[in-house]
Amino acid sequence: MSERYVAAIDQGTASSRCLVFDRRARIVSVAQKEHRHYFPRPGWVEHDPEEIWRNVLEVVDEALAKAELSPADLSALGIANQRETTVLWDRRTGMPVHNAINWEDTRTDQLCRELAGDAGQDRFREKTGLPIATYFSGPKVRWLLDRVPGLRERAEEGEVLFGTIDSWLIWNLCGRHVTDVTNASRTMLMDLNTREWDDELLSAVGVPRAMLPEIRPSAEIYGQAGPPLAGVPVASLLGDQHAALVGQTCFDPGDAKCTYGTGSFFLLNTGEAPARSESGLLSTLGYDLGVGKPTYALEGSIAVTGALVQWFRDNIGLIGSAPEIETLALTVEDNGGCYFVPAFSGLFAPHWRSDARGVIAGLTGYINKGHLARAVLEATTWQTREVMDAMNADSGRSLAELRVDGGMTANNLLMQTLADVLDVPVVRPIVAETVSLGSAYAAGLAVGFWPDLASLEANWHKAAEWLPAMDGAARAKGYRKWKKAVALAVDWLDDDD
Amino acid sequence: MPGRIQSIERAAAILRLLSGRSRRLGVAELAGELGLPKGTVHGILRTLQFVGFVEQDRESGKYQLGAALLHMGSSYLDGNELRTRALNWADALATQSGESVRIGTLHENQVLIVHHVFRPDDSRQALEVGSLVPAHATALGKALLASHRYLAAELLGGDGLMSYTPATVTDIYRLRRELDDISEHGWASEVGELYRDMASIAAPITDRRRVTVGAIGITGPIERLCEAARPRPELIGYVTTSARSVSRELGALPW
Numbered sequence: 001m002s003e004r005y006v007a008a009i010d011q012g013t014a015s016s017r018c019l020v021f022d023r024r025a026r027i028v029s030v031a032q033k034e035h036r037h038y039f040p041r042p043g044w045v046e047h048d049p050e051e052i053w054r055n056v057l058e059v060v061d062e063a064l065a066k067a068e069l070s071p072a073d074l075s076a077l078g079i080a081n082q083r084e085t086t087v088l089w090d091r092r093t094g095m096p097v098h099n100a101i102n103w104e105d106t107r108t109d110q111l112c113r114e115l116a117g118d119a120g121q122d123r124f125r126e127k128t129g130l131p132i133a134t135y136f137s138g139p140k141v142r143w144l145l146d147r148v149p150g151l152r153e154r155a156e157e158g159e160v161l162f163g164t165i166d167s168w169l170i171w172n173l174c175g176r177h178v179t180d181v182t183n184a185s186r187t188m189l190m191d192l193n194t195r196e197w198d199d200e201l202l203s204a205v206g207v208p209r210a211m212l213p214e215i216r217p218s219a220e221i222y223g224q225a226g227p228p229l230a231g232v233p234v235a236s237l238l239g240d241q242h243a244a245l246v247g248q249t250c251f252d253p254g255d256a257k258c259t260y261g262t263g264s265f266f267l268l269n270t271g272e273a274p275a276r277s278e279s280g281l282l283s284t285l286g287y288d289l290g291v292g293k294p295t296y297a298l299e300g301s302i303a304v305t306g307a308l309v310q311w312f313r314d315n316i317g318l319i320g321s322a323p324e325i326e327t328l329a330l331t332v333e334d335n336g337g338c339y340f341v342p343a344f345s346g347l348f349a350p351h352w353r354s355d356a357r358g359v360i361a362g363l364t365g366y367i368n369k370g371h372l373a374r375a376v377l378e379a380t381t382w383q384t385r386e387v388m389d390a391m392n393a394d395s396g397r398s399l400a401e402l403r404v405d406g407g408m409t410a411n412n413l414l415m416q417t418l419a420d421v422l423d424v425p426v427v428r429p430i431v432a433e434t435v436s437l438g439s440a441y442a443a444g445l446a447v448g449f450w451p452d453l454a455s456l457e458a459n460w461h462k463a464a465e466w467l468p469a470m471d472g473a474a475r476a477k478g479y480r481k482w483k484k485a486v487a488l489a490v491d492w493l494d495d496d497d
Numbered sequence: 498m499p500g501r502i503q504s505i506e507r508a509a510a511i512l513r514l515l516s517g518r519s520r521r522l523g524v525a526e527l528a529g530e531l532g533l534p535k536g537t538v539h540g541i542l543r544t545l546q547f548v549g550f551v552e553q554d555r556e557s558g559k560y561q562l563g564a565a566l567l568h569m570g571s572s573y574l575d576g577n578e579l580r581t582r583a584l585n586w587a588d589a590l591a592t593q594s595g596e597s598v599r600i601g602t603l604h605e606n607q608v609l610i611v612h613h614v615f616r617p618d619d620s621r622q623a624l625e626v627g628s629l630v631p632a633h634a635t636a637l638g639k640a641l642l643a644s645h646r647y648l649a650a651e652l653l654g655g656d657g658l659m660s661y662t663p664a665t666v667t668d669i670y671r672l673r674r675e676l677d678d679i680s681e682h683g684w685a686s687e688v689g690e691l692y693r694d695m696a697s698i699a700a701p702i703t704d705r706r707r708v709t710v711g712a713i714g715i716t717g718p719i720e721r722l723c724e725a726a727r728p729r730p731e732l733i734g735y736v737t738t739s740a741r742s743v744s745r746e747l748g749a750l751p752w
Contacts, residue, residue, distance in 0.1 A: 026589065026593065027585070027589060323580070323581040324578065327576075327577050409584075411577070412580070412624075412626050412627075430588050430615075430617050431588060432584060432588060433585070461592075461615070461617035461618070461619055462619055462622075463591065463617070464615060464624055465615070465622075465624065
């Protein structure tokens with residue numbers, strides 16, 4: 001029998017990618033294509049869903065061609081996607097009725113304040129695990145139904161359908177209107193305990209049930225793809241951060257991973273029941289792989305990590321490329337007492353302060369560009385530390401090690417500093433493409449390409465490990481200074497800003 | 498053919514001296530090395546400083562190569578940048594070969610390890626990023642020396658090559674012949690030359706101008722890397738393929 005493969009689509013915020021894996025979880029082929037971002041007004045961010053669909057077909061085609069494979073060589077296809085981004089389309093024609101509203105889009109700010117009302121940001125937290133925020137899909141749907149003439153009536157009749165990107169892609173691939181529990185858990189419309197759409201939430205947010213997809217597990221055969229993928233089973237749907245949790249094989253309660261990109265997303269497996277957060281984290285579905293019970297997670301979302309390095313490169317110009325920050329930072333021994341809180345659009349987890357703005361604290365005549373570069377990198381590590389402390393408080397456990405992935409893990413100094421600041425080992429796996437790998441794993445499990453979770457764990461290998469090497473007093477002092485810097489960043493915005 | 502321009506030749510000689518030493522050089526030292534009057538050397542240095550090709554250290558007054566020259570010379574690539582661009586391919590090489598992977602650049606006649614991927618067997622291993630290994634006794638070093646012959650000439654013209662095991666090549670003529678072979682075949686190896694039981698295979702990484710900016714290779718026990726004391730062909734294939742992939746990532750023409 002010839003070698004068989006699993007393909008994963010990673011439909012991300014910046015681009016669509018397709019990776020093909022073999023049975024030993026080795027990357028056989030990669031293709032990638034960026035799509036356009038539309039900014040109709042400040043704070044508004046949109047994509048063209050049809051462009052995304054075309055790009056997905058193109059990258060799948062290209063990835064297969066590069067490895068000289070045909071759809072017949074694929075045992076399954078998985079989908080991982082940017083979360084919360086909202087698409088509405090016409091059931092009959094399949095055409096979008098509006099551009100997709102991106103997760104970063106803040107147009108629902110006023111609406112969210114109205115929804116919170118006197119009950120506050122945590123009005124739905126008990127049921128959804130989420131604070132009311134522009135981040136989530138529900139308010140985006142409501143905004144469209146309110147603003148596009150005739151849409152609400154058609155939605156109530158079930159003529160207009162809602163989906164996150166996973167639903168949009170599988171609708172086009174297989175003609176089914178479904179989503180998975182992880183994506184549904186980010187809509188603010190699903191009850192985290194029952195994993196079903198909740199009538200009270202639907203009526204409070206103002207979204208008709210008739211337009212919603214069916215909620216399914218993250219791994220099962222949803223259907224066979226139509227041409228051009230000719231019969232390949234579509235067998236997984238996962239939000240990208242949840243896919244990374246699977247790709248890192250964080251299958252046991254207490255396992256955690258943090259993906260370092262533009263922002264960073266720290267997820268902790270909390271087992272078979274949702275863990276409530278008292279410390280500013282999100283309660284969310286981890287994954288539901290069809291084998292065993294659904295697994296829940298705590299999530300700490302950090303808005304600005306890699307984005308700060310990009311800002312340092314593009315807006316300050318002290319470095320020509322992102323990796324050069326490490327070279328610059330290594331020209332000095334330490335941060336010289338300088339701390340950088342990158343609250344460019346407020347602070348996310350665990351603070352959730354939209355009134356915060358960026359601060360560089362501890363400046364003296366001694367500080368040079370090398371110290372600033374250190375402070376930029378350390379901002380990522382101290383923000384991770386705050387989220388880790390919140391995780392430990394909410395879960396009642398102490399994290400034993402942190403599994404990391406994403407582009408910033410190439411920065412050796414950052415990873416060492418992270419281990420120093422967290423005081424736990426930091427481990428990078430040999431496949432850094434954990435989102436695609438997790439998507440492939442889920443699809444492969446559903447079709448029997450991989451027999452069980454143990455066979456996936458056997459593929460996980462350490463590619464690098466950084467051990468804490470910081471003196472405890474220095475760590476405590478650094479953290480104390482960081483917290484003082486954060487205190488300076490909050491409450492900056494005024495009513496007339 | 499018109500005659501050569503003496504002052505440019507002298508400037509080139511100064512730059513070559515400055516590129517070959519870790520230490521900075523003063524006017525007197527340079528003048529002594531070149532057998533030229535200090536005034537002549539000083540004049541050339543002033544001009545080189547004006548165009549940014551050399552810099553003068555404020556405290557010691559000594560001269561070193563300037564940032565402009567380093568950035569212009571296409572062989573200059575930030576090691577951290579190289580690691581970032583090579584990450585996925587180095588991981589793939591470790592998975593394919595089952596051995597640890599290192600990427601190195603030349604640094605003061607030695608090889609600076611800029612990236613290290615553990616052998617994928619979950620045994621206890623320590624990151625070696627930032628450490629230095631000898632150039633003449635490693636496959637990484639040989640791959641780099643083969644494409645930087647002027648540096649090789651300097652190394653080979655030095656105080657003699659250190660012997661680490663009975664197999665270390667310390668004979669300059671033999672090493673030169675080996676570098677010729679490496680240039681021709683596009684990969685380098687050493688068997689038991691740094692550690693008795695270990696071997697390594699490496700290939701050069703080139704940028705868009707086809708200038709070698711680093712080397713990528715695998716290291717492991719001789720019995721796994723070799724067959725009849727020669728590197729296994731399939732491992733050589735993995736190494737050269739990954740070197741090409743990284744080179745392509747850096748903009749080298751596809752080939």
